[in-house]
Amino acid sequence: MAGHRSYLCIKQQKIKMKKRYEEVAERLAGQIEQGVYLPGERIPGVRRLSKQFAVSISTIMQAHQLLEDQRLIEARPRSGYYVRTRLWQPPEQPTMTHPKPTPTAITGHQLAMQLSQATQQPGIMQLGAAIPDHSFLPTRAINQALMRVARHQQQRSASYEFPPGSIELRQQIARRMLDAGCQIAPSEVVITSGCQEALTLCLRVVAQPGDIIALESPTFYGQLQVVESLGLKALEIPTHPQEGISVDALKLAIEQWPVKACILVGNFNNPMGYCMPQNNKQALVKLLGKHNVPLIEDDVYGDLAFDHNRPLAAKSYDRNSNVLYCSSFSKTLSPGLRVGWIVPGKYQEQIAYQKYITSLATPTLAQLAIADFLQRGAYDRYLRQVRNQYARQVTLITQAISKYFPEGTKVTRPKGGFVVWVELPEKSDSLQIFHQALAKNICIAPGPIFSASGKYRNFIRISCAQPWDDRFEAAIIYLGKLALQ
Ligand SMILES: Cc1ncc(COP(=O)(O)O)c(C=O)c1O
CATH class of the missing domain: 3.40.640.10 (Type I PLP-dependent aspartate aminotransferase-like (Major domain))
Structure with missing residues (x-):
């Protein structure tokens, strides 16, 4: 909501004679509103924007300042400007866990092996094992x-x-x-x-x-x-x-x-x-x-x-x-x-x-x-790029989960890496979801494999290190349906 208000503020400035930097800020705000740049994503650097808008670097810097004042973007040290994540309200997060307070002898972790083997299956939508798709490497x-x-x-x-x-x-x-x-x-x-x-x-x-x-x-x-x-x-x-x-x-x-x-x-x-x-x-x-x-x-x-x-x-x-x-x-x-x-x-x-x-x-x-x-x-150059990619992936996938999963679904908000931990409504059975999804060539990691005592039956982990596309979205829609049953 804050984002919409900020965008309107910028639009209202049209009434008076606009300066060049205000026009640039307005166009960038429009691009953010249309989803060209997503919450949490880095907007292009000063030089690139100065070329794109055919204006001076100082005009871009003033436009940045204006968008920052409007709370649409935020500066991150040595990294540039990012679209503020607060524009979009992410789902609630899971709460503190309360596992069994006694030591447990673990058995039956063959399911993890099944998960690894599924990654090798041709045509699989690999959202299970935390393995980056080759496009990120x-x-x-x-x-x-x-x-x-x-x-x-x-x-x-x-x-x-x-x-x-x-x-x-x-x-x-x-x-x-x-x-x-x-x-x-x-x-x-x-x-x-x-x-x-x-x-x-x-x-x-x-x-x-x-x-x-x-x-x-x-x-x-x-x-x-x-x-x-x-x-x-x-x-x-x-x-x-x-x-x-x-x-x-x-x-x-x-x-x-x-x-x-x-x-x-x-x-x-x-x-x-x-x-x-x-x-x-x-x-x-x-x-x-x-x-x-x-x-x-x-x-x-x-x-x-x-x-x-x-x-x-x-x-x-x-x-x-x-x-x-x-x-x-x-x-x-x-x-x-x-x-x-x-x-x-x-x-x-x-x-x-x-x-x-x-x-x-x-x-x-x-x-x-x-x-x-x-x-x-x-390595550092590569890391700068891939961290932005994973941040974007996690945002996109969290947005899709909040759109397609049942009401009450909770999702963690990672600050790095590329997996999200999803708490489904209590009656959901992630082991059943795992088998049903696998039958449709979608692999997720079911909650109980993350526990020595078989907890987290209504949780799944999704790896976001697959390029976001229509197929990924269709997989999230299908998983949302399974979670509803
Ligand atoms: C937390 C954590 N530790 C270790 C590993 C295994 O890493 P490697 O492939 O280097 O053996 C993984 C892989 O999923 C992991 O997520």
């Missing part, structure tokens, strides 16, 4: 890097790159980790085959079968699968859709149970999308440090902030080497290359050994190609 540049490495480092590419892994890649990772607030040396990094392997190695090092692991609720199902496969028990901790794991509830859990480790995704969580506030991260690291409970931090979405501000990792508050930081390039550069890493803190030697006995090494060509890509400085 810099595949061409990565392939060029692979070819360069294969040509210039023939012998090395064909040899093992034993743990801790390629020094060039570890150097690049150490540099990038400064953005997450972590000052580490390349020697503190161990390269893994993706983040999933990183999580497995960490849990294997810090826990024994039968031990209790505290985790967020809902939880990324890959973590639950590892917990299950290692014979560990999961203790689901209440989690807030904007603030993440409840540090108070975790404290109570640690006091009540012999918790062996805590594992979580604090930045742009999967599935809820939140970014834990910095002081919560700090309190979490302090609490776990005090009780000598290692934290396994999964930061695989950390580079995908919609506002372009890379959040700090919980690891940045770690003074006792108690945090095992895990990540990978699967959500940004290439899931298929299988390159991830761990900064294991005091568990460095055990992690390197576990990596060695598990798979000897991560493919050398993949490691060197990612290092080559990073050395060329192309």
Whole structure:
């Protein structure tokens, strides 16, 4: 509503003699109203607009100022102007979760396997697994890097790159980790085959079968699968859709149970999308440090902030080497290359050994190609573009959900990454929806796979990393119908 009022204000200015910048502002406001630029989306930069409207840069700057005063657009530091999201009223968000307060032995996570297999099905609308469509990935540049490495480092590419892994890649990772607030040396990094392997190695090092692991609720199902496969028990901790794991509830859990480790995704969580506030991260690291409970931090979405501000990792508050930081390039550069890493803190030697006995090494060509890509400085440019794309996708899909899903549907508001967590009316059965949708070639992730105790029966997770088009919209319409039944 605020947006409409602002637009009318601009229109009323027509009555008096308009200045050039006011005309430009009016035309831009019209474009926003018609949906050329969507809420949350970046409008073109000053130079581009000055060319488009054939006016000076200072005229564009005045037009920006006017639109900002009218609360139609907002400036974001070092990034440009964005259409204000407040123009559109998003659906309500789910509330704090209340999982089962006792440790659970997990069984039956084969459904997650079914979900992964569905991604390979020809013609599938892939909204289930959190895998970016190739159109969002810099595949061409990565392939060029692979070819360069294969040509210039023939012998090395064909040899093992034993743990801790390629020094060039570890150097690049150490540099990038400064953005997450972590000052580490390349020697503190161990390269893994993706983040999933990183999580497995960490849990294997810090826990024994039968031990209790505290985790967020809902939880990324890959973590639950590892917990299950290692014979560990999961203790689901209440989690807030904007603030993440409840540090108070975790404290109570640690006091009540012999918790062996805590594992979580604090930045742009999967599935809820939140970014834990910095002081919560700090309190979490302090609490776990005090009780000598290692934290396994999964930061695989950390580079995908919609506002372009890379959040700090919980690891940045770690003074006792108690945090095992895990990540990978699967959500940004290439899931298929299988390159991830761990900064294991005091568990460095055990992690390197576990990596060695598990798979000897991560493919050398993949490691060197990612290092080559990073050395060329192309990563930040790519991130700027893809973060805007994901922000747009999430807005479009949330809008479609609010249009086509039953009344009372709630949706999270991620600040980064590319998944949304949708709470359907209570009687909806997401497992039934999953099977019915799959029969129509639409794959979603049903809520219970995100819980050790089968909770979240009326929730689904939708991956927004597929290009928005008519087919995507038709899938959302169909899912909305299924949710109504
Ligand atoms: C939170 C989280 N961690 C880890 C992974 C696995 O990452 P990788 O493909 O690098 O093994 C995923 C993939 O969906 C994820 O969402």
